[in-house]
Amino acid sequence: MTTVNIDRSIDARGMPxxxxxxxxxxxxxxxxxxxxxxxxxxxxxxxTDIPAWLEKSGHELVETVPDDGFMRFIVRxxx
Amino acid sequence: xxxxxxxxxxxxxxxxxxxxAAVLTAGAAAMGRKVNIFLQYWALDAFRxxxxxxxxxxxxxxxxxxxxxxQRHGGQHWSEIFRQAKDIGAVGIHACSLSMEMFGLTxxxxxxxVDDQHGVASFFMEADGPVTFI
Numbered sequence: 001m002t003t004v005n006i007d008r009s010i011d012a013r014g015m016p017x018x019x020x021x022x023x024x025x026x027x028x029x030x031x032x033x034x035x036x037x038x039x040x041x042x043x044x045x046x047x048t049d050i051p052a053w054l055e056k057s058g059h060e061l062v063e064t065v066p067d068d069g070f071m072r073f074i075v076r077x078x079x
Numbered sequence: 080x081x082x083x084x085x086x087x088x089x090x091x092x093x094x095x096x097x098x099x100a101a102v103l104t105a106g107a108a109a110m111g112r113k114v115n116i117f118l119q120y121w122a123l124d125a126f127r128x129x130x131x132x133x134x135x136x137x138x139x140x141x142x143x144x145x146x147x148x149x150q151r152h153g154g155q156h157w158s159e160i161f162r163q164a165k166d167i168g169a170v171g172i173h174a175c176s177l178s179m180e181m182f183g184l185t186x187x188x189x190x191x192x193v194d195d196q197h198g199v200a201s202f203f204m205e206a207d208g209p210v211t212f213i
Contacts, residue, residue: 016154018105022163025109029167049106056110 004062004074007035013070017045021053028059028077035077036062042070050075083208084113091213092121094157095137095149100213101160108168117202118193119175122213124182126174131158131190161192171205173197 008027012020020041027037039050047064050073054061058079065072085107089100100116107114118126125135137146164170174189174196186196 016152018102018109018160019155021109022105022160022167025167026163049109053109 004036004076006038006074007031009038009040011040012046013040013042015041015043017043018049019043020046021049024050024073024075025053028057028075031077033077033079037075037077039073039075040067040070041073046073047071082112084115084205086115086117086202086206086208086210088117088119088202088210088212089122090119091138092123092125092135093138094135095141096213097122097125097135097157098154098160101157101164103211104170105160105164105167108164108170111168114164114168114170115202115205116170116172117175117197117199118172119178120181123174123178123184123189126172126190126193127184127188128190129188131192132156158190158192165192173202175199175202 008031010023010027012023020039020043024037024039031037051061054075060076060078062074062076065074087100087104089097104114104116125131137149141149172193174186174193176196176198179196186193
């Protein structure tokens with residue numbers, strides 16, 4: 001389990017692609033520099049989409065934690 | 080990394096094809112690609128302000144089983160996915176003037192997702208890469 005403080009958690013479980021990524025992008029835009037955002041996603045596409053978008057956009061993937069039938073993506077807004 | 084414009088011609092007006100187009104648009108916009116969309120024929124009809132949310136059915140190849148799977152899968156409506164894509168990126172949605180004339184429409188008859196009306200040459204002015212036709 002992660003030890004960082006989560007500023008905002010988005011439960012996107014059950015949302016199909018690209019819903020979880022779009023929710024994350026929205027939260028990053030609304031957030032402040034340094035905010036840590038957690039996205040819960042059961043969409044298989046998120047496993048590649050969220051890291052790809054983070055690489056492109058330059059925000060940090062702090063941790064990816066597999067849970068029961070879904071993934072937790074912990075992300076830090078870095079710019 | 081290819082940063083060319085993603086150009087998309089939407090011809091079909093069924094919900095499955097419009098949903099596929101919306102997902103591609105959102106992905107391209109998320110990855111920083113400019114998106115240039117041209118609405119023709121039945122796709123343009125589906126973007127009429129008073130019809131956007133109605134049931135547009137699915138492509139014939141879906142069959143009964145495919146149609147049922149599409150309905151059951153749910154998710155956000157394609158118009159909402161296009162809205163999100165426009166919100167996060169540079170997505171231009173242009174109505175084909177020939178189709179507009181055929182239906183007797185003006186831009187005011189269309190959903191606000193549609194930016195303006197273009198001739199085919201103006202669409203290609205902005206298409207600096209391959210064109211995808213759905």
